[in-house]
Each structure stands twice: as structure tokens, then as C-alpha cells.
Amino acid sequence: MEPTIKVLPLLPLRGILVFPYMVIHLDVGRDKSVQAIEETMAQDRMIFLATQKEAQTDDPGEEDIFQIGTVAEVKQLLKLPGGTIRILVEGMARARINRYLTDDPFFKVEVEQYSEDFKKTAEVxxxxxxxxxxxxxxxxxxxRIPPETVVSVVNLEEPGRLADIVASHLSLRIEDKQSVLETVDIVKRIEKLCALVAKELEIVELERKINIRVRKQMEKTQKEYYLREQIKAIQKELGEKDDRMAEAEEYREKIAAAKLPKEVEEKVNKEVERLEKMPPMAAESAVVRNYLDWILALPWSKSTRDRLDINAAEIILEEDHYGLKTVKERILEYLAIRKLAKKMKGPIICFVGPPGVGKTSLGRSIARALERKFVRISLGGVRDEAEIRGHRRTYVGALPGRIIQGMKTAGSKNPVFLLDEIDKMSMDFRGDPSSALLEVLDPEQNNAFSDHYIEAPYDLSNVMFITTANVQHNIPRPLLDRMELIHISGYTEEEKVQIALRHLAPKQIKEHGLTDQMVNISENTIRKVIREYTRESGVRSLERNIASLCRKAAKQIVSGKAKKVKITTQNLESFLGKPRYRYGMAEQDDQVGVATGMAWTEVGGDTLAIEVTVYKGNGKLTLTGKLGDVMKESAQAGYSYVRSRSLELGIAEEVFDKYDIHVHIPEGAIPKDGPSAGITMACAIASALTGRKVRHDVSMTGEITLRGRVLPVGGVKEKVLAAHRGGIKTIILPKDNRKDIEDIPANVKKNLTFKLVDHMDDVLEIALLEKEFEPETAELGSTPAVVGPEVTGYRPVVQDGGGSILS
Structure with a gap:
């Protein structure tokens, strides 16, 4: 077979393939394709047709088009509205693309055309x-194919033509058709086509069997329906009821016993009537049954009686939780009002505090104290409004929202309902769940809460809603406005000791199959675990360490090494390993350029050392430690204040032009932001530039202005507790934070000295010691100018701590 070389315009085809001897209409709309057709019509009407590998590709390149296609002749051309052209083409011969000559304004290719000269043999x-x-x-x-086609195929004598015409009539995938087109050898082409036709025959035979089976099933169903209708008519004549009528009567009896609100009862009765009229096999009957079951399962009138004994409730709260005085007082106030005023809307309380302080377990204790049912749902990661309001019944698999599901679980209309992690909700294209919660948590609206599935108002006004959050600023503002916030700060060391002795240790000993006679953990041991193995606001890490002690004790007892294990401060390291944290002073001695600040994080408070060093340069201020924009601005404001007060502080003005200042906050991997470290950074900068040491037992927090004013900050209780844990003795606070000192536990306050300041001069006077040496900066003038590590000899100590500083 000698190939013939031709140069032709190329028309890429999408989702279709043209064989030789095939006549077909094609609609052409792409600009390149239209121009290729116009070129073809201007020449000899010959064009090359090749199929795209991916039909979705709108602007194919050379690599997107199969190499083998069909040389065709354009027989007719018709221009359609919208710039589309309809052409009638006839395939002439298969050909292969040798090379692309141009691709603009249309593809022009050089092709090898194969001839179909073939000597017929007995095998063929x-x-x-x-x-x-x-x-x-x-x-x-x-x-699917007209019988006349078979007549035309039978009369064909040319084997290649026969194969191509049969292939063009088969319902094959484009890949299979292309495979046939690319098979130039006629014998191989017919063999391949025989295999494809055999496969298609199997599929068609299978389709036929399936159709016969479906037809028989339909006939059976129609017969059953006819017989059922006859049975129904006979039962009606005899006065008997069928299953549907019996089911409807059963639903009506349940509705009467449920004591539903009038509006709901009317709606449900209409649904029962619909169910009664539906054919048994109707798909919607299952939807109606499911809806009726949900309505009847809800507690519309069932409620539990509150235990209004304040003394008994106080005893229960004290049993379950140590401390938390504010929360307990609020619950007892609620009980007192309930005793005096019988009708009262349920309060919406939000516990805000770091993880592990007992927010969730407190909700369970409140339910126990009131003798109410308790339901908890977690809102962390919820981003679909339907999670709160439910799906409409038009959706497949529709269900009520979590609120209605929770009420069904409770089985009473006045449970204690805990909405956990309300600050971790998000939103996406499916709606905003926080907006859907507004109706739930608004006492003025929740007496007629509307769920999309129930489609009837449900009274939530008797429910006592309690929400929990780790941080207040993540709660949407409209939700925050409807809730009463109760802040639960971190526990003091003494509170943790009592919680461990009263609750955590007995619980873990019991869960590990041990008894008090088998293991003994002393109070001093618990105190050492708190100081040297945990650093947290809550008690989760403490409980994990106690669990670890119980596991190791159980192992010793089971292995026969000991009958009773006594864990003391002396052998604690053999159970838990080396201490993880340093307990005691934040810094061991007074140092130049190192000031101790206080940080607020999502898991409680912490202390951190802010380090400043000075070295020769050109007056540049460098800030490191993964600081946020607000914190960087606070550092700049502190630097500007120190520079503006250089004369009073005894710093030569030339220092700021000839020395660079580097401010660093350790634990650089942790993001930090907020203005509350302003006075700490200013104090450290002043210390580094004057050579005066900062007292190591002083910790401070406050925002600084350019004039040196100290502004109030937030999170004071958490910060002070962290400083107390770190062994700090003196706390510097803004004067406007005086009110926050009242929230600090008395046993912590008695060990601390609070210094309230309103100006940075007061901070420096309290925190900086007198200068012990003269800095080596005589060349800058007689005024002491600057010190650095090479002068003072101090080495910055990186302290455990850090975290996001937020006010």
C-alpha cells in the first residue's frame, strides 16, 4: 500500500469519529474550524477529519488530537443563525498526520493517505x-439499526469498506472506533471488529433479558394491585378494615394521647388522611410515616418537675465541682427565683474559659441538681444551617435539626440543653448556623421555634440552654448579645490539688481496676505533678498524668513486684520521668535587657521573657518571635517613648543613630499578637540602653502610648495566675485594671504585691534597679549611652511560656 502525501486543512471533531465511506452532517462553530471549512470550500473541498482525545477541550493543541483520521470531501454547506455552519461530508480514505504546518488561523497538516488495494483470499x-x-x-x-442496512452490507465485496461501514453503525466508545480506524491492515481490522461485535452482542442480549424481567415484574405488580383492590372492595362490603385503615386509626389514637397543640394536631391529622388515601406501594408513604413518627416522639407536653431545694442543689454542686463560686451562685439564684415565680423563661448561660476547667461537666451537674434531663450537642465544625433547623421533607433522607433531635432524646420539654463549643462554628454556601441559633437562644422568640422538617412551631422557652466557648471574641456578636456570660478562669494550684484529691485520683484509681489499698498518691506528690509536669489552666493534663501513675502502679501489682504501690515525691520521677517544666522564679536573677511579661492564651495565662540586645549599626529596630501587627506597633511605640525620654533616662541621642536594637520574644514558632506587652517591651528596651537591670521577680502587662500612658488590658486574672505559678512576687498593672484584682483568689493575692500605674515612668521606677557599672560608650559623649551582652556579660534565658498575647 503506497501512501499519498497531501496538504489539507484539519477539522478537529469532538465526541464523534468519521470512517471512510461514511456520509454524515457536522455542525461547526469554533472560529478555527469555521475558517478551515472556508479554506476547504475555496480549494478542492477536501478536508482532513481527526477526533480530539478529550471532547471537553475547547481549544485543542497538536497533542490533543489523534494522529490518524479520515480524508473527507465536503458535499454541502449550510450557514445557520449564530455563525454556525452545517456541512455534509463523505469519508474518502484513512490517513496519518505527518506534521503540522500551521495552527493559525486554522490547522493545516501534511498527511499520508493510505490506499485500500487488497487481494481477497479465502481467509478474508x-x-x-x-x-x-x-x-x-x-x-x-x-x-436500533434499520433492517435495510443489513442488505447494503451483505452486498459489499470490498473487505475494507465492509469493516468501516459496520464500525460506523455500531454503538462503540470513541476509543474503540479510533482503534478500528488506526488498524490499517485489513485482516487485523476485520478480526478486531469481529471481537467488538461479539462483545456488543453479549451486551444487547443481556439488555433484552433485563427488559423481559422488568416487564414480567410490572405485570406481576399490576396483577397484585388489581387483586388488592378486589380484596378492599370485599372487605368494605363485609365491614372489615384493611391494614391502611388500621394503621391510620393507630396514628389517630397516638395523636389523641400525645396532647399536641391545636395547630400541630390539625396538621398531623391531615397527614394521617393523606397516608390513608395513598396506595400501599407509594414511595411518599414512607416519608409521611417517618414524619408522623417524629412528631409523636417529641415531648410536646411531657416535662420533669424541678428540684427547688436550694440546700440540696448546693450540696450536689459542691460534690461535683470544687471552686467555681460565681457559677454556683448563679444556679442557686435561678432556683430561688423559680421557687418564687412559677412561670419563668429559661435563661441562656454561656460558660467561657480555657479547655479543661469543667464547663461541660458543670452543665451535667446543673441538670443533676435540678433533676432535669441532660442533652449535649457539639457545634464544633458545624457549617450547615440544616444542622440547626433541619432539612425540608422534599430532600431524600431528610431529618430534623440537632435541636429537635436533642429534644426527642431528652424526652421532656424542659431539659438542660448544652450547646458545646459555640465559638467553633463556621459557615459556607449552605447557610450560617449561627444565624439559625439566634431563634433558639432568644427568649423572646424560642417559644415558637420553627424546624424545616417539623414545619410546626415548637416551644423551647422551658429549656435551660447552656453554651460553652473557649474564647469570647469568636462568638458571633448577635449570639453574644442574647447570652449571659460567665467567665471560668484557670484554677489556682490549691484548687487543682483539691480537685485531684477529691475527684480525679479516685476516678482514675477506680477506672484502672485499683483500690485505695492498692495504690496511694500523696498530696505533696499531686502538688509536684502540678508544678513540674503540667502547665495549663484546666486539669486535663493533670488527669492524664494521674492516669499514667495508675497504669504504672497496675503493672507493678500485676507483675508481682509489689502488693501496694506508694507514689511519693521521691519516687515520682521513676513513674513520670524527668520534670517537663521548671517551677519557681520566672528568671533566676536580675538581668539587663530581659523583662518578664504576662500573656493570655486560649488555654489560659502564661509568662514570657522579652529580650533586648544592642549592637553597633545604624539605628535600626529589629523585631523577632512571630509577632502580629499590633504587637509590632506596640514595640515601635515603646521604642519611640524611650527615645523621647532619652535625656531623663541618661541615654545619649547619638546612640539611636549608631546602634541597632533587637527585640526578641522566645518560642518564635508560636504566633503572638496584642497590645498588652507594650510596657514590657518598653521596659526591656530602656534596660538595655541604660544598663540598669530589670527585677526578676516583677511581671507586668499594659498597653503603652507614645506619651507614656499605660492603658488597661484584658485577661488579667489568667495572667496573674500564670505569674503566680511562675514564682513572681510583684505584678505591675494599669491603674484602670484595679477592678480585675477582685476576681483573683484570696490565697493568690496574699502572696503577690500589686503595683497600679498610669504612666511608663512609674513602671521604670518599679522595675529597673540602679546602675551598677558604666557602659563602654565614652566615644558617644559623657552621658551613659548603651550596653550590650559584651559589656554586661548577661546571657538571655529562654523561659518556658509564650503564646498569643491578646488583651
Missing amino acids: EALMRSLVYQFEQYVKLSK
């Missing part, structure tokens, strides 16, 4: 007869 004749026979069987079974 046998293959042709086999193919014709299979094609006849396919036409008979599929009913």
Missing part, C-alpha cells in the same frame, strides 16, 4: 462472512 472471505453474520444478529436484537 471467511472473516467477511463471519462479520456479516454477527452484524445481522446485532441488528435483529438491538432494533
